[in-house]
Amino acid sequence: MDYTYLGRTGLRVSRLCLGTMNFGPETTEPDSYAIMDKALDLGINFFDTANVYGWKRGEGVTEQIIGRWLAQGGGRREKIVIATKVYGEMGDWPNESKLSAYHIKRACDESLRRLQTDHIDLYQMHHVDRNTPWDEIWQAMEQLVQAGKVLYVGSSNFAGWHITQANYEAKARHFLGLVSEQSLYNLADRMIELEVAPACESLGLGIIPWSPLKGGILGGVLKKIEEGRRSSERSQKEIERLRPQIEAYEAFCDEMEEQPADVALAWLLHQPAVTAPIIGPRTMEQLTGSLRALDIKFSEDQLKRLDEIWPGPGGTAPEAYAW
Template sequence: MEYAHLGRSGLLVSRIGLGTMNFGDATDKPASFEIMDTAIDNDINFFDSADVYGGPQSPDMEKGYGASEEIIGEWLAKSGRRDEIVLATKVYQPMGLGPNDRRLSAYHIKRACEASLRRLQTDHIDLYQMHHVDRATPFEEIWQAMEQLVQEGKITYVGSSNYAGWDIATAQLTAESRHFLGLVSEQSQYNLTNRAIERELIPALQHFGIGLIPWSPLVMGVLADCPSTSDRHGTRN
């Protein structure tokens, strides 16, 4: 397995990461446990989740959201392999019916992090990612909340997801003004059928030294069955 630094940080993560969006939904607990065992046995150390993963991603349902984190937490407790992985999760999506049970207010970030820690059965999250941009909350407030979580030892690094280049610049310049490390990674959709982030986002990430974590690199399996050009001509790579 090849490893790379996550952005400009000193953290090394496997080039292949394990996404757990379907744990608890399309993938039941026994299968999820087997997948995680196989991943770590093959030296994959980056596990990515979100508080809302594992169901319909809607708090209007009686159950479902939070299931992915719960399954990971049970596996961590059973396997004892917490220190062998870089554990990532996310905050933003609705996790309840209240007006403050979503987005990126300092109020919700604090409560969402503590809830994720309980479900994951761990005392810290290695990479805490903002799942979407919250333009109603100033980055000064967001960074104040993240700084507090870092100081408390509940999170180690902060990342973003689904941000535009302008959002990356705004977030990072605000963090730098507070003498805070800020973002170390951005998670965006990136594959051969969707290369839009090459125009502005990737240059912004390169400028600020922020790592890129592509999601859906195979377009939910669509590209997994596509032969390469060389294959069509009778040769193999």
């Protein structure tokens, strides 16, 4: 396994991040345990979750599964960097969501209880809260850091402006601020290249791409359909919308003699600000199959062809759309 630093920190994490969103709803608890054990065997030390995963409001099903796995001991907690998130609705009452100091403190304590650990390595704000001032957010995060409950703070689904504003306010408080941004990023969804990626590179945030395969669109979807696999109605519409590009992409992967999913992950690993794409395996096979991406290298011509098939926004802002 390859490792890199998380943004500008001294924390080393694996180049692939184990996403756990399927644990509970799609993957049984015993199979989730097996996947996490195998991830450790493979050297994956970066695990991502969220308090809302499991999709039973307020229960934190996925965090509970991870907590019971950690409770088995064997050095599991000491070996992993665990990231979870705060923002989503955890109940019906007014202060059971978003980023007030009240909710941040309570949500952190509840995540710690479910995860059966005494600290969260990376505590991520799942979305922007436009109604809570940064002074309040950073004061709450500072208190968690001082109490030893949180080590680093990250963001998710932030715009470049939000990232800049957040870290400007943190610096004024002599606080480390954001060290990572978890964004939608893949060959077909490259909007973050306009402003989010440049902001992250400038301010020292590591990018953690979610949906690196665009919900399976970049995972050899046409071949799977030929084999008789079904996809959701939403996916079918997306496939038809992007069919010419998908056909060109899968043909390109055939020329490389590589699996489309591996090529998509490898492309992300070639992007300068990317720390680790999130792989969200439902099965052991999906987990182990992802490792090939670490070994794929591209020539300049191959990267150019991928840009032709899946064009980005044209570069960084404002040059991408102005002089």
